[in-house]
Amino acid sequence: MQQLHLIQNQLSFSDFNQQFVRLVSEDDSLLFLNDSVYSLLKNEFSTNQFETLAAKISICLIDEHINARNISALCNDFRIIDYPEFVGLSLKASKVLSW
Amino acid sequence: MVTTNIMIRSTSLNGADFKEAIDLGLVCAAFDQQVNLIFVDAGINNLIANQSASILKDKNQIDILKGLEFYDIDNIFLEKESLENSRLTMDNLLPTIQLVSTKELNNLNLNADNLVTF
Numbered sequence: 001m002q003q004l005h006l007i008q009n010q011l012s013f014s015d016f017n018q019q020f021v022r023l024v025s026e027d028d029s030l031l032f033l034n035d036s037v038y039s040l041l042k043n044e045f046s047t048n049q050f051e052t053l054a055a056k057i058s059i060c061l062i063d064e065h066i067n068a069r070n071i072s073a074l075c076n077d078f079r080i081i082d083y084p085e086f087v088g089l090s091l092k093a094s095k096v097l098s099w
Numbered sequence: 100m101v102t103t104n105i106m107i108r109s110t111s112l113n114g115a116d117f118k119e120a121i122d123l124g125l126v127c128a129a130f131d132q133q134v135n136l137i138f139v140d141a142g143i144n145n146l147i148a149n150q151s152a153s154i155l156k157d158k159n160q161i162d163i164l165k166g167l168e169f170y171d172i173d174n175i176f177l178e179k180e181s182l183e184n185s186r187l188t189m190d191n192l193l194p195t196i197q198l199v200s201t202k203e204l205n206n207l208n209l210n211a212d213n214l215v216t217f
Contacts, residue, residue, distance in 0.1 A: 010141055035113040038144045041186045068112065068154040070147050074186055 002027040004093035007036045013044035020099065021053060029058040029089055031081075037065050041074055054078075062086060102133040104211040107142040111160040112152060117145060118160050120217035121167075127213075128171045135207060136167070137199075139178040143185060146177060146192040164193060178204050 005020070005028060016039070024030070032040060039045060040061075060079045066072045072080070081089070090096055105124050109116035124134045138146055145161050152159045164175065179198045182189075189198075199207065208214050 035110050035141075035144075038110065038141055041144070043184055043186060046186065064154050068151050068157075069144065070149045070151065074191075 002029060002093055003095045003097060004028070004089050005030045006096065006098045007032045007039075008034060008099060010035050010039045012039075013042065013047065013050065016045075017049070023097075024053075024057060026056045029060060029093070031060045031062070031086065031089065032065075032078075033062065034065060037061055037069065037071065037075070040078065041071060060085075060089070100131065100133050101127075101213070102135065102211045103127045103213040103215065104135045104137055104208055106137045106139055106208075106214070106216040107145065108140045109217050110141055111145050111150075112155065112157060116217040117142075120215075121160070121163055123215060123217075124167070124172055125170055133174075134172045135174045135176060135211065136172060137176045137178065137204060137207065138196075139181050139204070143177055143181050143187065143192075146196060147187065148191065148193050168195075176204070176207070 003025065005024065007030060054077070058079055060081050061075055063072075063080050063082050066075050066080065103124075105120050107117060107120045109120075111117040120136075124136055127134045145164070150159065150161055152161075167173075167175065175196050176199045177192070177196045179200050182198070189196075
C-alpha cells in the first residue's frame, strides 16, 4: 500500500534528499502544498537525481495552489490534481505523512 | 536622507511577513526616508506577474508592489543569484525591477542606515 507524503513548506533539494527521499517508496505519492510548490521552481530540483526519483513516484500539485501563484506553466512535469482528487489520494493511501 | 533597506525573503501567501515588510516601507517613505526593497531567495516569488490570491480566497497583497512609486518607493531590487537559482526568468516577473548582484547587494546594505529582514 502506498503512502501519501504532504510537503507543506519550501525546502532545498539537499533537505529533500537527506531527510525525505530515504523514506519514500516507489509506490508513494508526494503532494506539494501551498508555498512548498515554489521548491520545484528551484534549479536544484531539475537535476538528474530528482528526475530519476520523479520517474518512480507520483509528484502531485493542487491546481489552485499553482494557479494562484501563476506558476502552472512551469509545473508541466508534475501531476496536477484538484481537491476531490486530493481526498481520493488520501483515502487510497495506507498512511498520510505530513512534512 | 536616511536610507532603509528592507530585505524580503518570505512570500505573500505564507504568513504576515510580506505585508509587514511593505507596511514598514510605506511608513519609512512617509517619513521621507529612502527605501530600498530587496527581494532575495524565496522572496523573488512575490514578483511573479499576474498572481491571483483570490483563487485561494486571499487578498492579492502583491498588487501593492505595482503602486509603490506613488508612495516614493522607487527602488525595487532583485538579487541576480536568487533568480539564477530558480527556473524563473525576468519574463515571468513584474516590470520595473532592478537586478543586482550579491556584491552590489552587499554594497547597498553597507551604505544603508537601517537594514531589516523579513
